[in-house]
Each structure stands twice: as C-alpha cells, then as structure tokens.
Amino acid sequence: MTANKSLLLLPGDGIGPEVFAQAKRVLDWVQKTGRASFTLHEDLVGGAAIDAYGVPVTDATIAKAKEVDAVLFGSVGGPKWDKVSFDIRPEAGLLRLRQELQVFANLRPAKVFDALVDNSSLKPELVRGLDIMIVRECIGGVYFGEPRGIETLADGTERGVNTEVYTTPEILRVGRVAFDLARKRANRVCSVEKANVMESGLLWRRVMARLQAEEYPDVELTHMYADNCAMQLAKNPKQFDVIVTGNLFGDLLSDLAAMLTGSLGLLPSATLGAKDPVTGRRAGFYEPIHGSAPDIAGKGVANPIAQILSLALLLRYSFDMEDEALAIEQAVERVLAKAGRTPDIKIEGRPVISTSEMGDALIAELEAI
Missing domain, CATH: 3.40.718.10 (Isopropylmalate Dehydrogenase)
Known part of the structure; x- marks a missing residue:
C-alpha cells in the first residue's frame, strides 16, 4: 500500500453530492484493493456554504485545501442563490479556491469514447478517435x-x-x-x-x-x-x-x-499549481466541467462519469497512480460499450439507468479489471 494521502472533498450544490457519492465508492474500491490509503475531509462550498456560513467558502476550508494533498470538487450554483450579492455568489467560492491554491493550469481533456461516437453532434468520421487536451x-x-x-x-x-x-x-x-x-x-x-x-x-x-x-x-x-x-x-x-x-x-x-464528445456529463478536469522546488509537491484541484444542473438535482439521473474521471486525473497527477487511473478509465469505456446509460447519453436498445446504477456498473468493471 502506498503512503496515506489526504483529500478534501467539496461536493457543492445541485447534482454535486449525487455524483460525488459514486466517486467516493471508487475511492473505497482503491482503498479496499490495498492500492492506497486515504484520509478524507469533507466540507461545504458554493450555495451550500452560503446557507450555512453566509459565504461561498470559509477561511477554514481554504486552510484545509492548502493543507491536503489534493482537492476533489463537485459543482456550485443554482437559481436559489441568483439574488445574492455578486461578491458572495456560489461561483466566487470556486474562483477563490483556485486563486488561493495558485492552481493556474487547467487541463480539460476532450476524448470521444468509441461507444459514444454517435452521441456527438458532429459526423462520426470527424470525431472518431478524437483526443484533445485543452x-x-x-x-x-x-x-x-x-x-x-x-x-x-x-x-x-x-x-x-x-x-x-x-x-x-x-x-x-x-x-x-x-x-x-x-x-x-x-x-x-x-x-x-x-x-x-x-x-x-x-x-x-x-x-x-x-x-x-x-x-x-x-x-x-x-x-x-x-x-x-x-x-x-x-x-x-x-x-x-x-x-x-x-x-x-x-x-x-x-x-x-x-460537446464534441456527446455530453458534458463525461468530461473531467485537473487544475495544477507549480511544483515545489524542494518537495516536488504541487497543488491539485479536480472537478467535472459540467455545472450543478439544478433542473435534475435530486432525481438520481445525473451522470457520475465526469466526477469519477476527475478522480482518475487526481490519482494520475497528484499521486502518480497511473495504473489505478487507467483502470478507472478502462472501466468507464467498458461500461459505455455494453451497459445501460444515464439519460444524457441514452441510446435505443440500452436501458436507461440511474446515477447509482451507473456507479454499480463501474464498480463491477473495476473488480473485473
């Protein structure tokens, strides 16, 4: 087992907590296999933090984010907070976290899985095999x-x-x-x-x-x-x-x-800081690029794949756990090729499944891998 790693989990608003629950199941799988040990801290951010503390992110949360090895973030915002002051809007918490951590390089991969070529709004021949890093x-x-x-x-x-x-x-x-x-x-x-x-x-x-x-x-x-x-x-x-x-x-x-890939619910991101010249450590902040999707929050239909792939990027870039990151990505590809689909990527002939059922399918593939 690798050395203990500390993570700050910030599920946020809307569908954030729902998709986060499935990412935590993947973290549990990594630990149960003996591949790593994690110390997990969890806190509020965005609208949830405004409701609890009056600000979108507290100083204590910022301090914890600087202390841990990496931060896994969900999503923030929603119509409930549309009328709050601009300086304490939910998104201000995200911007402050990025600035305080000095994570300056946002990596956004846009990869088209073979099973989702037909979900893209572009012709299949234009997107088949697409793999861009922005x-x-x-x-x-x-x-x-x-x-x-x-x-x-x-x-x-x-x-x-x-x-x-x-x-x-x-x-x-x-x-x-x-x-x-x-x-x-x-x-x-x-x-x-x-x-x-x-x-x-x-x-x-x-x-x-x-x-x-x-x-x-x-x-x-x-x-x-x-x-x-x-x-x-x-x-x-x-x-x-x-x-x-x-x-x-x-x-x-x-x-x-x-959107070339077929769904915002599939794409992760990693935001990295500079390497410490002495320790080699760099701040890492990981989040799906989709929003809080308040229109489907609480319905159990959100696609958790982007959140889970963000976790894969965390394992790769913050912990050098390339094998584990690849296993998660391979599990996602296998599920997309043969299992049911959440509503955002549904196709004829496949059952429409829930957020938790997508998590079940991914865990089953990880155990098979």
Whole structure:
C-alpha cells in the first residue's frame, strides 16, 4: 500500500453530492484493493456554504485545501442563490479556491469514447478517435484583471469594466505545462489568442514562440486566433493535440470541445499549481466541467462519469497512480460499450439507468479489471 494521502472533498450544490457519492465508492474500491490509503475531509462550498456560513467558502476550508494533498470538487450554483450579492455568489467560492491554491493550469481533456461516437453532434468520421487536451490558464486574464467593476458615469449611465492582462511569467508557466504534456502525446501545441486585436494576445504569441524556440524545439508549435479555433473545432477537430490559451478563451473553447464528445456529463478536469522546488509537491484541484444542473438535482439521473474521471486525473497527477487511473478509465469505456446509460447519453436498445446504477456498473468493471 502506498503512503496515506489526504483529500478534501467539496461536493457543492445541485447534482454535486449525487455524483460525488459514486466517486467516493471508487475511492473505497482503491482503498479496499490495498492500492492506497486515504484520509478524507469533507466540507461545504458554493450555495451550500452560503446557507450555512453566509459565504461561498470559509477561511477554514481554504486552510484545509492548502493543507491536503489534493482537492476533489463537485459543482456550485443554482437559481436559489441568483439574488445574492455578486461578491458572495456560489461561483466566487470556486474562483477563490483556485486563486488561493495558485492552481493556474487547467487541463480539460476532450476524448470521444468509441461507444459514444454517435452521441456527438458532429459526423462520426470527424470525431472518431478524437483526443484533445485543452490547457487553460485559469487564475489570470479577464476574470481576475484589475481594474474591474461597475461604475456610474457623470450622465447617470453605468459602465462595466473588466481588464484582460497577462504577464510574461504567467504565460511561461502555463506554456511549459502545455509543452510538457505534448511531449507525452502527439508532440503538437496550438497556442490560441487574439493577437490581431489585443495587446495581451500579441504578448502571449511572442512569449509562446520564444518558449518553444528556447526550451521545446522538438515540439511543433502553431498559432491560431480564438475565433478561428472555435470554427476549426467544429470543422476539423482532430487536427488538434494540445491547445493552450488564456482564461476567457479557454473557458469557451473547452465547453465547445466538450460537446464534441456527446455530453458534458463525461468530461473531467485537473487544475495544477507549480511544483515545489524542494518537495516536488504541487497543488491539485479536480472537478467535472459540467455545472450543478439544478433542473435534475435530486432525481438520481445525473451522470457520475465526469466526477469519477476527475478522480482518475487526481490519482494520475497528484499521486502518480497511473495504473489505478487507467483502470478507472478502462472501466468507464467498458461500461459505455455494453451497459445501460444515464439519460444524457441514452441510446435505443440500452436501458436507461440511474446515477447509482451507473456507479454499480463501474464498480463491477473495476473488480473485473
């Protein structure tokens, strides 16, 4: 058994607790097989934390997130909290966690499982075998830049301000993550920005080009404007291997790439910080890219696969448990190929199953593997 690992579990709102329950079953399976031992801590975040504490994340939760080896996150938000102050909205808890942990590189894989080729909105020949990794810088750019806010002008009208800003070190650190990942894949990076109309994009392009020339001459680098990248994802997505981009464009493009796979309920993400130069440890924050889906919360029909695959990424990137991560991914592929489906990915001829029944099927495949 590997050394004890500590995890903070933050299920959040909506379907978060439901899909989290199935991920915890997978954690239990890992422990029961003797592959690892986990110390689990659980707390509230998002709307649930607002209801309990008046804030979307407490200082105590932030402190615990910094103390543990990795954080597994669910989802936050819902109409119940639509009228709370903007600064304490459920999503503010997620943004604060990312910023406090300094997890800057968001890895969003978009992989099409063979069994789900027909679920994609694109033609099968365009998505069969698709495997893209989008690396999104996620604690800079327009979501965090200053100045920001809403101000009243002299004539009584209002103006909303958000600032897109990036520095050379911010671009370099996320660029290195993308190039390192590419070396383990097809060795191609596409850097995405709007250098034609934005100075921040022009700097991004210059820094990426210099980084590739000086440190990664073996990796192929191309540049693409964000609007063209969106078009190319819909037209010819298999041209991409690793896409690296800023916060805003990464948010939009990764959701577009997600829909190529057939369902948002299938896709995980990992958000990583810098490696400690002494211990080699890096902060890791893992979450499905789907939202809290309040319209189906409590009905037992949510797809838990994205949450479970986020756990697989946690095992891979935070604990170097590659065999266990692969076992989970293989179990998912087998279930999709032959078992029932949750409503989001249902097909004719297969039974529609519940969240917990999907968990049952995955655990059965893990035990078989």
